[in-house]
Amino acid sequence: MYLNNLQQDEIFVPSEMKTLESITGIQSRRGLENVIVSNGKVVNVVSNSYGHIPNELFFRKAEQLLMDANLKYHKRTINRNDRSFITDFIIEDDNQFSLKNGQDKILPMLRFKNSYDGSEKTSGHFGFYREVCTNGLHVAQAEIAFSIKHSKNNTDLIMPKLNLLFEKFLNNEYYEIASKFKEMEEIELINTKAFVKDILEKTKLFRYECSDKNDDPSKKSREVIELINDEPFPSYSKPNLWVGYNAFNWMLHNTLKKSFSQQEKLDKMLFDEIYAMV
Numbered sequence: 023m024y025l026n027n028l029q030q031d032e033i034f035v036p037s038e039m040k041t042l043e044s045i046t047g048i049q050s051r052r053g054l055e056n057v058i059v060s061n062g063k064v065v066n067v068v069s070n071s072y073g074h075i076p077n078e079l080f081f082r083k084a085e086q087l088l089m090d091a092n093l094k095y096h097k098r099t100i101n102r103n104d105r106s107f108i109t110d111f112i113i114e115d116d117n118q119f120s121l122k123n124g125q126d127k128i129l130p131m132l133r134f135k136n137s138y139d140g141s142e143k144t145s146g147h148f149g150f151y152r153e154v155c156t157n158g159l160h161v162a163q164a165e166i167a168f169s170i171k172h173s174k175n176n177t178d179l180i181m182p183k184l185n186l187l188f189e190k191f192l193n194n195e196y197y198e199i200a201s202k203f204k205e206m207e208e209i210e211l212i213n214t215k216a217f218v219k220d221i222l223e224k225t226k227l228f229r230y231e232c233s234d235k236n237d238d239p240s241k242k243s244r245e246v247i248e249l250i251n252d253e254p255f256p257s258y259s260k261p262n263l264w265v266g267y268n269a270f271n272w273m274l275h276n277t278l279k280k281s282f283s284q285q286e287k288l289d290k291m292l293f294d295e296i297y298a299m300v
Contacts, residue, residue, distance in 0.1 A: 031101035033081060033109065035061040037138055039074040042067065058138045061104040065139040073174040075144050077136055080170075081109050084134045084146065091185035095132075106137035108282055112151045113188070119200040121207050121264065127153040128203065130196060132184070135282055142282055145169035148191045149286075150199070152268060205300045206263035211250065214261055215239065218246050221270065224295050227288060228278070246273055267296045 037060045042050040045057060045064070058066040058074060068074075081099075088095055088111055098110040113130045120127045131151040135142045146168055168187075211217050222230040222243065230243045239247060249269035250261050258265055270292050274285055 028096060028098040028110075028112075029100055030097075031099050031107075033077050033099045033101050033107045035077070035101070035104050037061070037074070037076050039068070039072070060138045063104060065105050068140075068172075071173060073172050074138075075136060075170070075172055077107055080136045080144060081107075081134060084109065085111070087184040088132070091183070091188065093184065093188065102282075105139040106142045106282060107135070109134045110151070119197070119203070121203060126258075128200060129153065130188070130191065132188075140172075143169040144172065147286075148187070148195070202297055202300075203264055206267060206297060209263040209300055211261040211263065211266055214247050214250050214266075217266055218243055218250070221266075221292070221295055225288070225291055227270070227274070227292070242273065242277065245277065246270060249273070263296055263299055267293060270296075 037058065039056050039058055042048075042055060042057050053069045054067050055070045056068050056072065057064045058068060085097075093111075094114045095111040096114065098112065100108045100110075111132045111134075113132065119129075129151045131149045132146060133149060134146045136144045218239070219230045222228065228242050229240055232238050232240050246269050249272055250266055253261065253265045253269075271289060274280065274288055274292070280288065
């Protein structure tokens with residue numbers, strides 16, 4: 023059910039690299055010779071050594087690699103202001119992991135990122151997808167990732183063979199991290215408010231209190247607390263660390279205004295802090 027309602031933004035928007043002088047009629051200084059135009063808007067100023075990597079080239083080649091590796095997948099695409107883009111490939115295979123007696127399904131996920139404004143590396147990495155809350159969990163280690171520089175010599179996109187990367191991910195990280203999810207599931211949260219306050223003090227994700235003069239939970243803090251207490255999966259009769267982590271993860275991906283890279287970095291920090299409570 024959840025995989026049938028994945029976000030499907032248009033990511034193949036028109037884009038091109040043009041000389042700045044052709045737009046302004048004014049000669050530009052060295053290092054600022056060109057602009058990247060995305061869907062009719064100037065989104066970046068770049069040098070002559072910069073190589074523009076269109077989404078059509080990167081994402082279509084990425085999807086072809088999954089097909090070549092015979093991986094079955096569901097696809098989610100996100101476009102942020104015609105500047106930065108992701109495609110998530112949520113992989114369906116026999117290696118899927120689940121919690122709560124097989125009801126809370128966790129799937130391997132491969133995320134590809136590209137940006138026209140320089141805010142994101144053209145890259146890919148493995149993570150996890152929790153089907154019940156439609157969020158990506160980016161707690162896999164960096165060695166399973168790759169990135170491509172935007173230079174003229176790299177526009178041919180030399181990308182890794184995904185079947186080998188996927189096998190490495192399964193052999194080295196998938197079950198190790200999934201077992202940590204299971205451990206988190208076993209730890210009950212006795213005091214939800216104290217848990218949220220403690221994690222926010224450690225991560226500085228946002229402020230717990232309303233203000234210096236009001237110690238009551240802020241609006242964002244109340245939202246996390248409500249997410250924990252109203253966990254969408256009814257079989258979790260009591261809050262636990264796994265539910266707590268996913269509440270913060272949902273906030274990170276849906277409420278807080280963070281770039282894709284910031285989301286991934288903060289997600290790993292949240293996971294490490296919460297897992298340390300096991």
